[in-house]
Structures are given as structure tokens and as C-alpha cells.
Amino acid sequence: MTTAALTESNVATGVSGPLLADAEFKFLRDFVYQHCGIALGEQKHQLVQGRLQRRLRALGLKEFGSYCQLLRTDPEGELGELASAISTNVTSFFREMHHYDLLVSELLPRWLEEKKHNGRLRIWSAGCSTGEEPYALAMVLAEALERTGSSVDARILATDLSPQALEQARAGLYALERMDGVSDERRRKWFLRGEGRYEGYACVHPRLRELVTIQPLNLLHDWPMRGPFDAIFCRNVVIYFDKPTKQRLFERYAGLLEQGGYLFLGHSESMYGLSDSFELVGRTVYRKCTR
Ligand SMILES: C[S@@+](CC[C@H](N)C(=O)[O-])C[C@H]1O[C@@H](n2cnc3c(N)ncnc32)[C@H](O)[C@@H]1O
Structure with a gap:
């Protein structure tokens, strides 16, 4: 996808920040399942994109391709941050x-x-x-x-x-x-x-x-x-x-x-x-x- 196409579709969807291509979403789904046991359904594409845009910003990365590359080169180093971004840490004292x-x-x-x-x-x-x-x-x-x-x-x-x-x-x-x-x-x-x-x-x-x-x-x-x-x-x-x-x-x-x-x-x-x-x-x- 070209930069122009990216920008256009960002405008069309009202999303700011890089878009997560289907192949990148598939890579992330497989990665998260293999390393954390978390099974993400197809319908989680938008959610994953939104949650990880924040993480990309924190890392100073401009596109999801670079993030996938980071996961390939240092899977263990980034795993915890990735899991935190896509799952929830919600808890409380004396819950249940x-x-x-x-x-x-x-x-x-x-x-x-x-x-x-x-x-x-x-x-x-x-x-x-x-x-x-x-x-x-x-x-x-x-x-x-x-x-x-x-x-x-x-x-x-x-x-x-x-x-x-x-x-x-x-x-x-x-x-x-x-x-x-x-x-x-x-x-x-x-x-x-x-x-x-x-x-x-x-x-x-x-x-x-x-x-x-x-x-x-x-x-x-x-x-x-x-x-x-x-x-x-x-x-x-x-x-x-x-x-x-x-x-x-x-x-x-x-x-x-x-x-x-x-x-x-x-x-x-x-x-x-x-x-x-x-x-x-x-x-x-x-x-x-x-x-
Ligand atoms: C919703 S919190 C639950 C906290 C607490 N047990 C409670 O019930 O309030 C879920 C926690 O599970 C952790 N978690 C998810 N997958 C995990 C895995 N594969 N290994 C270790 N912890 C994991 C997350 O990081 C998150 O902190």
C-alpha cells in the first residue's frame, strides 16, 4: 500500500496513525497465539490496530511492518508489552x-x-x-x-x-x-x-x-x-x-x-x-x- 493510499484510507476510516494490513494482522495473530496462548478472532483487527498504534508511537515506529520486524528479531523482548497492549490488566483488591x-x-x-x-x-x-x-x-x-x-x-x-x-x-x-x-x-x-x-x-x-x-x-x-x-x-x-x-x-x-x-x-x-x-x-x- 502506498503512503497516499494509507493517508486516504485513514481519512476514510477516521483513524489516525498507521494502518494494519491483513498480512500484518495475520502475523500478529499467529505470533500472539504461539507466544502468549491468546486466540484473537478475525473481528479483532480494528481493536489490535488501535491498541498497537499507541505502542508504535511509544517506540517511534511509523508502520506496522517495522513492528512485525521487531517481533521477529526480538520476540521475547517485546512479548510482554504486546500482550499488555492487546489484553486487559484489569484487576482489583478482593475481586470475587x-x-x-x-x-x-x-x-x-x-x-x-x-x-x-x-x-x-x-x-x-x-x-x-x-x-x-x-x-x-x-x-x-x-x-x-x-x-x-x-x-x-x-x-x-x-x-x-x-x-x-x-x-x-x-x-x-x-x-x-x-x-x-x-x-x-x-x-x-x-x-x-x-x-x-x-x-x-x-x-x-x-x-x-x-x-x-x-x-x-x-x-x-x-x-x-x-x-x-x-x-x-x-x-x-x-x-x-x-x-x-x-x-x-x-x-x-x-x-x-x-x-x-x-x-x-x-x-x-x-x-x-x-x-x-x-x-x-x-x-x-x-x-x-x-x-
Ligand atoms: C485481567 S488480568 C487478571 C488479574 C487477576 N488475576 C484478577 O483476576 O483480577 C489478566 C492477566 O493475565 C496476564 N496474562 C495473559 N496471558 C498470560 C500468559 N500467557 N502468561 C502470563 N500471564 C498472562 C495478563 O498480563 C494480565 O495481567
């Missing part, structure tokens, strides 16, 4: 509260009792985005440890593909207006109120940070950790994955969970017809079958 209720009322007291003699407790927040999920898990875990006076070795692993999301998770700094899910009592106990240039923000308390390890991880790649985990939270992540990718992922989760360990999915996700390794035991809560 019923999962935390189950932890507080049943699972944490049981695990801490079972593990009180030299046991270890491990929870993985897989697809943790900007950190609200693992820090909310850390709050209920820290409170359970305090309540029971337990000295169990308990930790939370938080992983994500997106470098920007992980940067925010590591900073642990949240705008007060994004903390609706956190009660006043918990705000006082687990956050430090920002002052001066941090007015309007709250920072995660070091006692919570100690419980959380934040690491980059693409769920489609090899995993360095050996487990076993007592629970895996993979919520609102597999929504973008196609059936074979979900099936493989759930089998890998089963391999890393304790017998009877728990897998928590997001509100619109299901394991129905995808795995025999789990049984449904609550609202989007699955338990690894004991065999």
Missing part, C-alpha cells in the same frame, strides 16, 4: 470476594492446622497483573497466621507476563480510589498512607510484601518452580486462551498442586469438559482429585 471467604472460613484454618509441625504453605497467583490479587491473598494469609499464632512457612508467588503490570505490583503503590475492596480496618493495618507527592496513594506494608514473591512468567513457557502448591489462583487469565491451551495449562496446574489442592478460576471461566483432574467444589473453585 467469595474466594477469599472460602480461604478465611475453611481452607487457611485447615491448612495451618495440618501443617503446624514444620509444614509449608504455598499459594500461586498466576496472572497477578498489578498485584491487587496477591496482596489481598497476603492480607488474609497474614491475618490467619496472626489469629492462630502459627509459624508455618507460608508464601505467595505472584507471576505475570506483563512487565508494566509487574513494575506496579513491585511498587505496591495504589491510588486510594482504586481500593474500594479494602476495608478501613485493613487499610490501617496493611497500608502506609502516602504523603507529599504520594498524597492520595497508599503503599503496601512491608509485612505484606515479605509474604509475596513477584516474578515474570509466561504461562506458556517452562516453569522454574517445582511446587507443590496448596492453591493456584488463575483468575480472568484463561479467558483469552483457546481450548487446547487451557487443557494443557490445567494439566500442568494439576501436576504442581498438592493432592486435594485448589484451583480458583475467574467468574466467566470454567473447566467444564476440559480436565478430569479436578472436581468442582464451589463457585469457580476446583479441587484436584485424589487418585
